[in-house]
Amino acid sequence: GDPKAIGGQTNYEIIGIEPGAGIMKQANSSITEYGLDNWKLVEGSSAAMIAELKKAYENKQPIIITGWSPHWMFSKFDLKYLDDPKGVFGGAEEIHTIVRKGLEQDAPGAYKILDQFSWETGDMEAVMVYIEEGMSPSEAAEKWIAENQEKVSKWTNGADKGNGKKMNLVYVAWDTEIASTNVIGKVLEQYGYDVSLSQVEVGPMYAGVANGSSDALVGAWLPSTHEEYFNTYKNDFVDLGLNLKGTKNGLVVPKYVEINSIEELK
């Protein structure tokens, strides 16, 4: 299609999320790497970006957003990733669980559950869809857990009960992390821990676990999306490895937008 058309129709704007998110750093590099001189990346929030997507989609208007998988948006809207031949947005990545130093000694049961936590993109998407359809994150977590007892029992297998021990999980309000943090938080709660969830920005999410004020985060997008945050704090926390694999970041458009590659925006 004619890039001028999409540029004019979108005011040469790519609608992004919070400025600290790794996908925003990747989106900024795509503007440089692909020479998208007159394009600009609009900062905001995940919620605001989704609201813009809904509005544009209802009016069949062109829109370009910073999108990622898993996400319920792909089951609700007919969307596609723009090809990224320069690989600016990384390949298929992983989400890791990270805990504070000392957790294994202080709360061995919680440590074991967090270490054994692992699920697929379809599981996370199911919880995200429940939330998008109006359930509270806590109710959505409860429903998914009730429907997936066999998977959850693998996470809790061999773990000591919580006996009311306090556990704080920290996360950023991305739909993916709202889903995962509420699920693992509910599992810990059902296992006897007194769980609190703290919603923060990306930097404070890592800093909180690194300085021990939070016990764990389950939203570390690695290896490239959160590379800088991870390298800054990696000596101060314990990386328990992946809890999900097969994520994807990129520029996303409704299928009715005729372009198929970031290169066509130039």
Ligand SMILES: C[SH](C)CC(=O)O
């Ligand atoms: C859930 S977002 C892709 C994560 C990030 O970009 O930092």
